[in-house]
Amino acid sequence: MFESITQGLQGALTGIFRSGKLTEANIREGLKQVRQALLEADVEYNVATQFIEKVTAEAVGEKVLKSLRPDEQLIGIVHQQLIALMGPTDHSLHLRRDGINKIMMCGLQGAGKTTTCGKLARKLKAEGWKPLLVAADMQRPAAIEQLKTLGQQLDVPVYAEAPGGNPVAVCKNGLAHAKTAGANVVIFDTAGRLHVDDRLMFELEQIDSRVQPDQVYLVCDAMTGQDAVRSAKAFNDALELDGVILTKLDGDTRGGAAISVKQVTGVPIKFVGMGEQLDRLEPFHPDRMAGRILGMGDIVTLFERAQEEFDAEEMERQQQRMLKGRFTLEDFRNQMKQVRRLGSLGDIMKMIPGMGGLLDQFQNIDAEKDMGRIDAIISSMTLEERQNPDRIDRSRRTRIARGSGTDPADVNRLLKDFDNMSSMMQKMSGLGVKDRFRAVQDLAKVGGMNPAAGLQAQKQRSKRGPADADLAAEKKKKARKEAKKQRKKNR
Amino acid sequence: MGFFDKLKAGLKKTSQLLRTDIRDLFKSGEILSEKHLEQFEARLIQTDMGVAATTRIVSDLRQEHLGRTMKVDELWATVRATVKSILKGTSTTTYDPEQPLSPLNFSESRPTVILVAGVNGTGKTTTIAKLARLLTSQGKTVLLAAGDTFRAAAVEQLTLWSQRLGCDIVTKPAGTDPAAVAFAGCEAAVKAGVDVLIIDTAGRLHNQQNLMQELEKIRRVIAKQIPDAPHESLLVIDATTGQNGLNQAQAFSKAVSTTGLILSKLDGTARGGVAVAIRQQMGIPVKYVGVGEAIDDLEVFDPDQFAEALFAE
Ligand SMILES: Nc1nc2c(ncn2[C@@H]2O[C@H](COP(=O)(O)OP(=O)(O)OP(=O)(O)O)[C@@H](O)[C@H]2O)c(=O)[nH]1
Ligand SMILES: Nc1nc2c(ncn2[C@@H]2O[C@H](COP(=O)(O)OP(=O)(O)OP(=O)(O)O)[C@@H](O)[C@H]2O)c(=O)[nH]1
Ligand SMILES: [Mg+2]
Ligand SMILES: [Mg+2]
Numbered sequence: 001m002f003e004s005i006t007q008g009l010q011g012a013l014t015g016i017f018r019s020g021k022l023t024e025a026n027i028r029e030g031l032k033q034v035r036q037a038l039l040e041a042d043v044e045y046n047v048a049t050q051f052i053e054k055v056t057a058e059a060v061g062e063k064v065l066k067s068l069r070p071d072e073q074l075i076g077i078v079h080q081q082l083i084a085l086m087g088p089t090d091h092s093l094h095l096r097r098d099g100i101n102k103i104m105m106c107g108l109q110g111a112g113k114t115t116t117c118g119k120l121a122r123k124l125k126a127e128g129w130k131p132l133l134v135a136a137d138m139q140r141p142a143a144i145e146q147l148k149t150l151g152q153q154l155d156v157p158v159y160a161e162a163p164g165g166n167p168v169a170v171c172k173n174g175l176a177h178a179k180t181a182g183a184n185v186v187i188f189d190t191a192g193r194l195h196v197d198d199r200l201m202f203e204l205e206q207i208d209s210r211v212q213p214d215q216v217y218l219v220c221d222a223m224t225g226q227d228a229v230r231s232a233k234a235f236n237d238a239l240e241l242d243g244v245i246l247t248k249l250d251g252d253t254r255g256g257a258a259i260s261v262k263q264v265t266g267v268p269i270k271f272v273g274m275g276e277q278l279d280r281l282e283p284f285h286p287d288r289m290a291g292r293i294l295g296m297g298d299i300v301t302l303f304e305r306a307q308e309e310f311d312a313e314e315m316e317r318q319q320q321r322m323l324k325g326r327f328t329l330e331d332f333r334n335q336m337k338q339v340r341r342l343g344s345l346g347d348i349m350k351m352i353p354g355m356g357g358l359l360d361q362f363q364n365i366d367a368e369k370d371m372g373r374i375d376a377i378i379s380s381m382t383l384e385e386r387q388n389p390d391r392i393d394r395s396r397r398t399r400i401a402r403g404s405g406t407d408p409a410d411v412n413r414l415l416k417d418f419d420n421m422s423s424m425m426q427k428m429s430g431l432g433v434k435d436r437f438r439a440v441q442d443l444a445k446v447g448g449m450n451p452a453a454g455l456q457a458q459k460q461r462s463k464r465g466p467a468d469a470d471l472a473a474e475k476k477k478k479a480r481k482e483a484k485k486q487r488k489k490n491r
Numbered sequence: 492m493g494f495f496d497k498l499k500a501g502l503k504k505t506s507q508l509l510r511t512d513i514r515d516l517f518k519s520g521e522i523l524s525e526k527h528l529e530q531f532e533a534r535l536i537q538t539d540m541g542v543a544a545t546t547r548i549v550s551d552l553r554q555e556h557l558g559r560t561m562k563v564d565e566l567w568a569t570v571r572a573t574v575k576s577i578l579k580g581t582s583t584t585t586y587d588p589e590q591p592l593s594p595l596n597f598s599e600s601r602p603t604v605i606l607v608a609g610v611n612g613t614g615k616t617t618t619i620a621k622l623a624r625l626l627t628s629q630g631k632t633v634l635l636a637a638g639d640t641f642r643a644a645a646v647e648q649l650t651l652w653s654q655r656l657g658c659d660i661v662t663k664p665a666g667t668d669p670a671a672v673a674f675a676g677c678e679a680a681v682k683a684g685v686d687v688l689i690i691d692t693a694g695r696l697h698n699q700q701n702l703m704q705e706l707e708k709i710r711r712v713i714a715k716q717i718p719d720a721p722h723e724s725l726l727v728i729d730a731t732t733g734q735n736g737l738n739q740a741q742a743f744s745k746a747v748s749t750t751g752l753i754l755s756k757l758d759g760t761a762r763g764g765v766a767v768a769i770r771q772q773m774g775i776p777v778k779y780v781g782v783g784e785a786i787d788d789l790e791v792f793d794p795d796q797f798a799e800a801l802f803a804e
Contacts, residue, residue, distance in 0.1 A: 036542070042733030045537050108731065109756060109784065110612025114643075140784070141655075142648035149643035194759045221612070225539035225733025227761035248611060251696040253735040276611065276642070276694075 024060050027074065031056060034078055034294075041254030041293045044229045047263045055081050082290035085259055090243070090268040091283040093120075093215060095129065100178050101185040102211055106204055106239065107219035108231055109192030112247035112273055114143065116219050117189040118150035119273065119281035124185050125156055132183035134174030135160040136167045136207065137191035147189050154278065157181060167191065168206045175211055188213065195234030208239050215242040217270065220261055222249045228257040229264045236265040246284065247273035258289050330386040332418055333378045376404040377414055389415050517563050523556045538801055539733050540764030544771050548573045571798050577771045578794035586778070588791045591625050594751065594778035596722050602634070602680040602688045604713055604720035606673075608706060608747055609727035610739055611694030614755035614781055616645065618727050619689050620652035621781065621789035627658060631686040635660040636676025638669045638709065639693035649691050655786065659683070669693065669705065670712045677716040690721070697742030710747045724750045725778065728765065730757045736765035740773055755781035758788070762801050 031052050038048040059077050095101045103120065105113045114137070121131040133151050135158060137143035144160045151158035159174040171188055178186045190207065193200035208216065216239050218232060235241060244261055249272045262269055269289075274280040378386060380403030385392050392400070392415060394408075401408040516530050517523070528549050535545040551573045556566060586594045597603045605622070607615050616639070623633045635653050637660060639645035646662050653660035661676045673690050680688035692709065695702035713720045726749045728736050743749050754763045757780045766777050777792040 039536050040542060040734055042539075042735070045533050049533075108759070110614060110729065112612060118643075140648075141651035142644040145647045146642075146644035153643070194756075196760055221729070221731070223610070223729075223733060223735040224731050225736075225761065225765065226537045227539070227731045227759065230760050231731070248696065250699075251610065251735065252698040252738055253733070256733070 027056070027059055030074060031059075037294065038256060038259075041256035042225045042228075043256035043293070044226050044260040047229065047260050051081065051085065051259070079290050079294065082259065082293065083286045086262050086269065086286035086289055088268070089284060089286060091270055095185060100175070100183065101215075102175070102188070102213040103185065103215045103217065104188040104190065104207065104211065104213035105217055105219055106190050106235055107192060108194065108221070111192065111219045111221045113192065113219045114146050114150070114189050115276065115278070116245050116247060116273060116281070117147065117187050118154060118278045120187055121151070121156045122154050122278045123281060125154065129185045130183045131156050131185045131187060132174070132178045132181060133158045134171060134186060134188045136170050136174070136188050138163055138165050138167050138170065139191040143191065150278065157183065167203060168210055171207050171211045195231040201234070201238050205238050217241065217243045217245050218261070218265070219245050219247060220257060222246045222255045222257060222272070223251060223253040224257040228260040232261040233264045236267070241265055241267045243267050243270040245269070245271045245273065250274045250280070254293050254295070255289060256293055259293065328387045329378050329381065329389055329418055330383070333375060373404070373406060373410065374414055377406055377411055380404040389418060517561050517566050519561055519563050521561050523552075523559055523561045523566070525557070527561075528553055528557070538762040538764030538767075541734055541737070541768035544577060544764070544767045547577070547771070574767065574798040574801060575794050577767055578777070578797060580770060580774055580776060586791045586793070588793055591791055592629050594791060596750065598719060598722045602685050602717065603722045604677065604680070604717055605687060605689045605723040605725060606692070606710060606713065606721040606747060607689065607725050607727060608692045608743055609694060610696050613694065613727045613729040615694065615727045616648050616652070616691055617784065618753050618755060618779075618781055618789065619649065619691050620656060621786055622779070623652075623656050623658055623689060624786045625789060626687050627656065633658045634676065634680045634683060634685045634688045636672055636688060636690040637662040638672045638676070638691045640665050640667045640669050640672060641693040645691075645693065659685075670708045673709045673712050674716065677713055677720070681717065697739050703742060703746045707746050724748055725753055726751070726775070727753045727755055728769075730754050730763035731759065731761040732765055734765065734768070737768055737772060740769045740775055744773065744775065749775055751776050751778035753777070753779045753781060754792070758782040763797075764801065
């Protein structure tokens with residue numbers, strides 16, 4: 001289910017690609033699928049429709065019609081328009097150094113207001129500000145206690161009165177308290193309320209007019225469906241929002257609400273909540289969100305994480321070796337180790353554009369286990385063998401298999417796959433980024449990207465008998481040839 | 492104000508808009524065309540019921556009315572019938588709104604154990620208070636177990652409700668293994684001989700493996716202590732949730748064999764259509780709906796009324 005959008009979208013765009021030309025008719029069909037994808041991602045219906053109109057206007061033009069790469073261009077336009085819709089970014093809280101800054105949080109019940117107050121306070125404190133939290137939810141049982149607990153955890157003062165009091169008065173008193181307590185940012189945690197609750201919306205307006213907050217943020221649950229437009233609009237009408245904070249994005253929601261909310265309020269999405277812990281607040285990035293909504297993966301986050309996790313020198317060394325065509329099994333294993341540090345294979349695949357759809361194929365392959373096997377095989381080789389796999393003959397193969405607890409055939413497969421991979425890498429090292437991507441995708445299509453694919457096939461074959469083994473090998477050979485041809489054509 | 496009235500009140504503010512849409516769409520006297528159906532499809536999407544349920548409703552409409560002169564009332568009758576049949580599922584059991592405990596599966600021997608789970612902030616703790624109120628008002632004795640030891644002041648929140656309800660509660664300090672709270676709850680419930688034990692759990696996102704395993708452990712601990720427990724494993728879903736609700740239902744079902752849904756926050760303008768999708772794709776019934784923050788704001792789910800409210804005119 002999670003990948004259905006990617007698949008749908010890619011299906012539609014593949015159709016366009018196959019026809020070789022971008023016509024108005026086939027762009028419509030493709031965009032219809034984009035719209036479907038947006039709806040399934042919880043983008044509100046009217047917002048999705050308007051968006052498609054905009055993309056159509058953008059795409060059905062002379063320039064695009066003459067284009068040679070319709071699929072890329074279309075997906076590029078969709079992606080760009082989504083980014084444009086959710087941007088521009090503004091991560092600033094617009095704080096002044098003089099006087100007291102006032103930030104007010106509002107939103108529906110359970111959206112994450114109180115938690116986000118804590119997150120903001122933590123961030124501000126780390127930046128050297130002196131935050132004060134004001135507990136203005138006099139309604140929900142233990143809401144005050146909750147904010148106090150967070151304040152304690154952060155060592156940030158909390159202004160609170162007895163429950164049941166008047167929230168407008170509490171906010172006013174809290175502000176007065178900030179002056180005497182020497183705080184320079186006051187964060188008001190208001191009670192959750194429905195946008196159709198006239199009494200409570202009026203109360204919010206009263207707080208707004210009494211306290212005159214500098215910034216009013218709507219806290220919105222990223223899992224919200226079609227209703228997001230109504231609630232966001234109502235809060236914006238009542239309070240003139242300055243920003244939105246999208247919570248619970250650590251879930252697997254597509255997060256189409258981001259588009260809906262941005263569209264109806266027109267204010268920037270400032271931050272996203274990525275977990276319950278108070279350090280899980282991150283700046284909002286439209287490009288990442290666009291990728292997420294389209295199911296194109298979050299390649300930027302992957303790169304960022306890769307940068308954190310990868311040993312830069314090691315990478316540089318490997319790259320040099322790759323360029324020289326001296327990529328050894330040792331390098332291969334090191335690379336695999338680095339990749340594994342990023343997370344599970346499934347997680348990584350999801351983050352690479354176009355790879356999400358492959359996940360289904362992975363489902364019945366225990367990739368993690370097979371990677372472990374590859375690791376074991378390489379470990380059983382001597383250094384000399386790792387650097388010169390050509391020298392591995394039958395008797396060495398048997399020894400390696402025994403040492404790693406695998407089959408000699410497994411060792412053989414690995415060597416073959418490695419051979420394919422290193423020649424591919426040599427080729428790729430001469431390509432531009434775009435072509436490299438395409439090469440990887442082509443490779444993925446024939447199963448070459450999965451380092452464990454060969455091993456897996458072997459395992460299945462041993463069950464099915466040798467006749468099938470040859471057939472499967474033949475098929476794979478053919479597929480590789482096809483892919484090679486395709487790559488040439490695309491160039 | 493009853494359930495239906497509240498729903499209607501919530502919907503009223505936007506129903507005007509919806510109604511004109513529908514009137515615009517299905518003009519009595521015109522011939523129902525594919526174009527009409529396509530547009531109607533979009534309207535259904537707006538209830539959050541998702542593509543699959545929408546497709547089924549549209550295909551029923553197509554089958555019965557395509558190419559015929561439209562009569563708005565008849566079209567609506569078809570739509571309502573389909574929605575209701577999805578919501579009722581194949582089971583013959585419908586709940587009796589006059590018997591507020593009819594959706595619950597009670598154990599033959601005390602105590603009946605109810606486990607409540609869901610993603611963050613959906614309304615679990617509040618719903619537990621409402622359920623306890625329903626149970627005590629029907630003469631049952633209730634014990635609560637504050638199994639959310641993670642979120643700030645979650646224990647205090649349920650404790651305050653228990654004080655208002657006048658029922659007992661089992662708590663452990665923040666940070667305790669929630670399975671230990673469940674264990675203590677079971678122990679105390681057996682010892683005190685209460686009718687029903689309700690166990691609160693911390694909100695958790697369904698894609699977080701370790702947290703789902705924690706939940707499985709809670710369930711195992713309960714099952715080990717009390718035969719056939721938990722007798723109800725309820726999933727609280729926020730009515731404003733979009734298609735992610737399906738993922739939630741799937742994951743929670745897998746972890747703790749969800750027996751029913753409680754659709755909270757239906758007093759807003761969200762129509763809770765995702766419950767239709769969940770029922771259609773997974774067969775999990777909705778048992779109750781939450782229609783407010785107060786302790787009496789829980790109603791037995793009535794598919795007929797729900798369908799009416801989805802398309803309230
Ligand atoms: N996973 C995850 N949970 C979050 C995030 N932000 C908040 N939560 C959780 O969501 C639940 C509700 O959060 P609160 O901060 O109490 O929400 P609220 O808007 O103050 O709720 P009310 O005051 O009752 O309206 C809690 O369980 C939080 O831990 C987030 O970014 N990710
Ligand atoms: N309008 C409305 N609000 C509700 C309803 N049910 C719960 N709430 C509110 O939703 C917010 C969250 O409710 P909780 O019961 O704390 O939710 P929870 O699922 O226990 O939250 P966590 O334990 O933090 O995951 C509170 O402000 C409740 O008052 C409902 O049916 N309607
Ligand atoms: Mg709160
Ligand atoms: Mg709770």
